[in-house]
Amino acid sequence: MSRWNIAAAQYVRQDDCVDSHVAHHLRFIAEAARHQCDLLVFPELSLTGPGDTTLPPPPGDRQLEPILNATRQHRITVIAGITVDKLGQRQKGLALFSPCSDTIHRYPQGSGASLIPGEKQLTIIDTDADAPNLDPLATLFASSQDVGDNRWRQSINALQRFAHKYAIAVLMANARSGSALWDEKGQLIVRADKGELLLTGSRDRRGWQGDIIPLG
Incomplete structure (x- = not known):
């Protein structure tokens, strides 16, 4: 694609109610779509909250169906924070909502995920590994x-070191403040202060440009 528009949702959780988080996610999705974003990344546990003493149970497909419907309506890919149960253990995870898929794909969170524009799957990355399993075609690493x-x-x-070392753009969606985007050289493109907002990045033949969009 000649132009790729991406966004990080700087999203502050208010409670642990999945339904209220879904409703709030829809607001971010509509705003990102209004700015013609192709991808929107939320912070960790954005759909569940962290729980009081233990991680909350993973949300079901029916609870998350409005987000899947919104991605189809707006033709936007969404990565949101959830919990997953794997091998009898509950852990932080990522949910991928693709406008080209009828299925919500769930992954362990890892250190983040690499992706290729237009693809229907994520590659979960461990940034502490000696040789992260980055797809050579991947053009973005997303960190929730x-x-x-x-x-x-x-x-x-x-x-920033990861972006420079592996020559890949990096998008960080942080719940509290300081969401950021770096280009393939590790150069900071845009960084947010505090507040609920969209941090956007757009890549064309000239490279990356960024912007901050408050949610009023």
Whole structure:
């Protein structure tokens, strides 16, 4: 595709109610679609909340169906934060909603996911591995996080190094503040302050450009 428009939802959870999160996600999706975004990435556990003492149960397909319908309506791919049960253990995960698929795809969160524009699947990446399993055709690494100041500084330093080392653009969606986009050289394109907003990036033949869109 000659132009690729992406966005990170800087989304602050208010409670642990899946239905209210779904409704709020729909607002972000509509706003991203209004700005002609092809991809929208939410922070970790954006659809479930973190729970009080343990991670909450994974939401079912019926609860998440409105998001799948919205991705079809707006022709936008969405990555949101959920929980998943794997091998009897509950862990943080990612849900992929694609306008070209009738299925909600669920993955463990890992360190993030690489993707190719227009593809219907994610490749989950462990950034601590000696040789991350990046697809050579992947053009973006997406990281869903919910970190405060100290961990945020560690995260942005690590993600910037990752972008430069593997020559891949990196999009970070952080729940609290500081969502960011780096280009394939590790150069910062745009970074957000606090508040609920969309951080957008657009890539064409000239490279990446970024913007911040408050949600009023």
